[in-house]
Amino acid sequence: MIISDLNYEEISELESLNIIGGVRAPGCVDINTNTSTFRTNATITNNCGYTLNARAIWNFAIDDSCNTLDNGEAYKSSRGRQATVERVDLC
Numbered sequence: 001m002i003i004s005d006l007n008y009e010e011i012s013e014l015e016s017l018n019i020i021g022g023v024r025a026p027g028c029v030d031i032n033t034n035t036s037t038f039r040t041n042a043t044i045t046n047n048c049g050y051t052l053n054a055r056a057i058w059n060f061a062i063d064d065s066c067n068t069l070d071n072g073e074a075y076k077s078s079r080g081r082q083a084t085v086e087r088v089d090l091c
Helices: 008-016
Strands: 031-034 038-046 052-059 067-069 073-082 084-090
Touching: 031 052, 031 084, 038 052, 038 067, 038 084, 067 073
Parallel strands: none
Antiparallel strands: 031 038, 038 073, 052 067, 052 084
């Protein structure tokens, strides 16, 4: 996303929506991925000891929406085979 043509208010709105430059999830959030013939599958698990909101940020695919995860809870996500999980952000 090119943001050079946006004004300060527009950039602030994008940041508040967590569209650009999200805050990284702590290390206690695990990401496990595997690739099948046609899909890349990811399981995001909260091992932090508290509830948090997180979403997977994908390369070459649309990012996940925000998910509320209790301690020990996981969510699964999948995309086309070429996609990879870049990171998990808080949201």
